[in-house]
Amino acid sequence: MSTSVRAHSAAANQRRVAFATIVGTTVEWYDFFIYATAAGLVFAQLFFEPAGSQIGLLLSFASVGISFLFRPLGAFLAGHYGDKIGRRAMLVLTLLLMGGATTLIGVLPTFETAGVMAPVLLLLLRIVQGISAGGEWGGAVLMAVEHAPKDRRGRAGSFPQLGVPLGMLLASGITALMTGVISPGEAFLEWGWRVPFLLSFVLIIVGYIVRRAVDESPVFQEIAEKKQQAKVPVVELFKKHWLLVILAALVFAGNNAAGYMATGGFIPSYATSDAVGLERTDVLLAITFAAAMWFVFTALAGVLSDKIGRKKTYLIGFSAQLLAVFPLFWLINTGSLGMLYVALGLFTVGLGLGYGPQAAWYSEIFPASVRFSGVSISYALGAILGGAFAPTIAAALVQATGGSTAVSVYLFIMTAVSIAAVLILRDRPGIDLSINNEAEQEVGATIFDSRRAAPFEAPVKADA
Structure with a gap:
């Protein structure tokens, strides 16, 4: 096979992988965000009404957080088997779990018809969503990053990241369509809220077909051929890299807290409360706009991180987020719909820039044999510390x-x-991700070696 043909084949495969990861994560996070949106708008009345409006709202938001507590379980399971039997199988399984749970939520009885059994079933299905989400992200980013050339990992890793704002855009857009056009007013409370959940069944079929068509990660293929899978990847991870897991989780915590509070369930609820007084459909359209902005800056961050590094991109993003946290609510509290758009637009600049480089950076700091476990568990723990509650x-x-x-x-x-946490982690763009380079991958990811608790004299150089 000629060099040009091989290059064309590799490029085509990378496009196929990018499409599969972005479609799959969009479907997964559509499912996840549909729940958060409904929790802010109607679940307090439908499932927690006996608790009263204020406590019911807290319980509704707490049900969003419950799933985060089960993300580590999904991350442990998917990480273990993803490091032993492959990335692709875990991606298909997590997609089916999430879609099935979301579809079933759409047919649940409410408290009025089933009593206490209704919120119990709701919480059980939300837990299944959490397990699925915990295993989804790690597999998607490794498929994207491990297939990519070393100088384009940031861009490639941003594709599964884009599934999050796309999933939210789809979730808020469809919910806005239901509240504003198809089932406005009481009709949305009676039956309209179910439709976005039931649509997940169609989306899951599309995601399944796309993901089944993708080749396994080349790094895992190499690991399997050489029979170098870790016997118990999770134990190996925490034995050698516990500090790295904690730091990586803390990197994500600030971004996740902002994402779930500002553009997830809280803002729709707060902006439509008596304190602000905006209309439900108007707010949902503003959230849809915010998701689009988040998408743009996440994509930009992936490309930027290939040019200036992951750490610098993160620091720019988090600095923008720091500057926006107070103006966010100052603008919303004006009660002006235009100011809500401005507030969310400003806030999503930092949100996107602090999310786009994550896939590539996580992939570059964990050794190949425990990489799925490392990125999945770090992400899940960061989600608990940040967005869960x-x-x-x-x-x-x-x-x-x-x-x-x-x-x-x-x-x-x-x-x-x-x-x-960002300042403590080292930037390692271009490092060889294969199992053959595991010795170098084992050290140098942080300023401090967690096994010796002593500073390194110099950073480990990435392979050319």
Whole structure:
């Protein structure tokens, strides 16, 4: 086979992988965000009504957070088997789990018809969503990054990241269509909220077909051929790289807190409350706009990180996020729909720039034999520390203080913690990701060696 033919074949395969990862993660996160949107708008009335409006809202947001507690279980399981039997099989399985749970939520009875069994079933299905989400991300990013040339990993890794804002755009857009056109007013409360959940069945078929057509990661193929799979990847990970897992989780925590509170369930609820007074459909359209902005800056961040490095891109993103946390609520509190668009637009600049480089950076700091476990568990723990109960915390802070300033302070602190973690991690763009380079991958990812607790004299150089 000629060089040009091989190059064309490799490029075609990379495009196929990029398409498969972005379609699959879009479907997964559409499912996840549909729940968060419904939790902010109707679940308090449909499933937690006996608790009263305020406690019901807190319980509704808490049900969003419950799934995050089960993400590590999904990450442990998918990481273990992803490092032993492959990335692709785990991607297909997590997609089916998420889609099945989401579709079933669309046919659940409410508290009015089933009593306490209704919220119990809702929570069980939300837990299944959490397990699926915990295993999804690691497999998707490794398929994208491990297939990519070393100088385009940031761009390739941004494709599965783009599935998150695309999933939210799709979720908020369809919900806005239901509330504003197809089932406005009481009709949405009666039956309209179910339609976005039931649509997941169609999306899951599309995602399944696309993912089944993708080749296994070349790095895992090499690991399998040489029979170098770790016996118990999770044990190996925490034995040697526990500090790296903690730092990587903290890097994600600030971004995830901002994402789930500002563009997930809390803002739709807060902006439509008596304190602000905006209309439900108008707010959902503004969230759709924010998702589009998040998409643009996530894509930009992936490309930028290939040019200036992951760390610099992160620091730019988190700095923008720090600057936006107070204006976010100042603008929303004006009660102006235009100011809501401005607030969300400004906030999603930092949100995207602090999310786009994550796939490539995570992939470059963990050794090949435990990479699936490392990226999955770090992501899941970061989600717990950041987004799990961010909407619940925000709602509680507003109820306790009567204002939104405390929410901005909370976001500021979470972002500052992530900046500290970013400064400790090393940038390693271009490092050889194959199993043959595991010795170099084992060291040099942080300023401090977790096994010796001593500074390294110099950074480890990436392979040319």
